[in-house]
Amino acid sequence: MTRSLDIVLLGLSLSSSWGNGHATTYRALIKGLRRAGHKVLFLERDVPWYASHRDLPSPDFCELAYYSDIGTMIERHGERLRRADAVIVGSYVPHGVQLIDRLEALEPKRLCFYDIDTPVTLAKLDRADQEYLALRQIPLFDAYFSFSGGEVLTRLEQRYGARRAIALYCSVDESRYVRTGESHRWDFGYLGTYSPDRQPTLERLLLEPARRLPSMRFVVAGPQYPAEIEWPANVERIEHLPPADHASFYSRQRFTLNVTRGDMIAAGWSPSVRLFEAAACGAPIVSDFWQGLDELLPDGKALFIARAPEDVVALLTEVPDSDRLAVAAAARKLVMSSHTGAARAGELVRALSDLPAKPAFDRISA
Template identity: 40%
Template sequence: MKLIVFGLTVSSAWGNGHATLWRGLCRAMAERGHHVVFFERDVPYYRAHRDLTALPGGQLVLFDAWSTVEARAAGELADADVAMVTSYCPDARAATDLVLAAPRAKRVFYDLDTPVTLARLQRGEVVEYIGPDGLAGFDLVLSYTGGRALTALKDELGARQVAPLYGHVDPAVHRPAAAIARYRSDLSYLGTYAADRQAGVADLLVEPARRHPDRRFLIGGAQYPADFPWGPNIHFSHHVVPEEHPAFFSSSRLTLNVTRAAMAEMGWCPSGRVFEATACGAAVLSDDWAGLDAFYRPGTEILIARDADDVCAAMDLTDTELQRIAEAGRDRTLTDHTAARRLDALERILADLPGCASAVGVRQPELSAEP
């Protein structure tokens, strides 16, 4: 199939969770003979941190202003099978108008930020990537989040047909790597600073570090404020570049996942970092949220921490016990949570849309959206 995407970014993995997901999905699509054309506004922020300039097996179209690319976009849509607009696309409203007028393509909106979208709506804020008519004009709305978020997309934004398309990992990119001395730690955490994640980081990393001054803790990320409560045994690596993520995860005895508040409250919204870390063979310790046990078996494939006591208990496990969890988590990820598995799901979902079945491959089973 030919898929046209109007998205936030695929060219820069700096400070966003979209790019890595799209790269994995596009690679999987190219391997199956699908063709992706990704339209991305060339904003200064991502231009300064660009780490991909061409889309393997597809086309990356960078543009300065919508007016300069609208005619080309319309031309690409003329023979497209699927046309997709994503959350946080800077030109989402203009792209939506073009997509809804497409002559033959199935019209899809993919919200990779559903909990944030719904939380902003509930606060009465304007969601700039959704027009005044909501999502009613699309044939399909995909959501990075399952569970009750799917009902909310129908009730609050008028989506006619919804389906989850969860995060994933590209095992060709995220895999076990040699440890690096500067990333060695007893407990690591990789994530950009977020105010609504700070309470979890304080409870699940800062407090355990205070209790265990003899152990080494490591945070990798960006945008951490000057008043962050650093301790003498909490080390910092500013913005771990994507190509070093495998080494970061592989160098830690245990790595922590802390979910943003809106995602944790909504549930059924696994962080891409969980898939990446497990694929790299790391033992993952995560905060808890509804639906987590549909992705990994707690205590067997992943460890759960609700407070500092749970973190300290996990850190006291033997290397053999942690290795067993790491291996089981990696096996689960490679079986159920790769980009290829999500493409199975996307093909299955699209095959159910009238007139689209001939453009996609074999339908495969996938995670349900609800317990």
């Protein structure tokens, strides 16, 4: 499949990165598709919490359309959905179960799912939580693209009935995530929305080291942190950092922290988009551990794995700048060769080319 593809993506949000990591993932992937000559329509549910925090309301690399209800959206875009080369629904889309049923009824050429939260999704299904995907719907998809790789793909096919489970990791927008050359402002930092299952790790690997190293400067950027958290005096708080400021943020840290959600640690092979973005900016990464991480970014060669406050304190006080910069350079080389939006777009197009297309009919069945 070498011709230009017409792809329709229905995702959580493209326009707003507020409180979610989906937006930057979609932006990198779609930019990669656009540069390769493919056409994308992104359909986003118009919800107030993103409408009031839009940092990319009118992208120049794809069509972006908002909808308020599924029925009206189907009426307006049904023909495009039915005739597109692929229709891809993302995880956490509002009213996702209803949306998937309506899309499946249109009989698009290829209907796929892109799960940017695979371990969370499977944990939810295991407890009969069908917030955005029903268990019965998994076999409907021609392909189930997964944020997680490794043995999760086997589970998706053998336990959950996916026809084809294919790893499609997050990726970095290589045109925006670059080293800025700015002077360091912080010794150690973290960028991420508050999550209850990440907070203990943040406490252990950043806040406790900050207490032990009062002369050093720390920073935590991201929304939704509870007011009752007691931040050490040397930890700066940034409520929301738009993607346009991410490169500067990472470039001004001596080290940056990657923290992984519990479900993703349990599943393994679930690299956060923040991991790739930090590496692209040349920030030396300190990360918690999960299966598969060492094969993506080898410990001590492309990042530093920390398990306790003592590990972080030792890194901040003992690692020579030459070693710190060598590790950061190795991570950047790996990410720029294998984990950019362009690389991921190529993987998606190759995967879609292996999927047989259902024939398009002349009449829409709504």
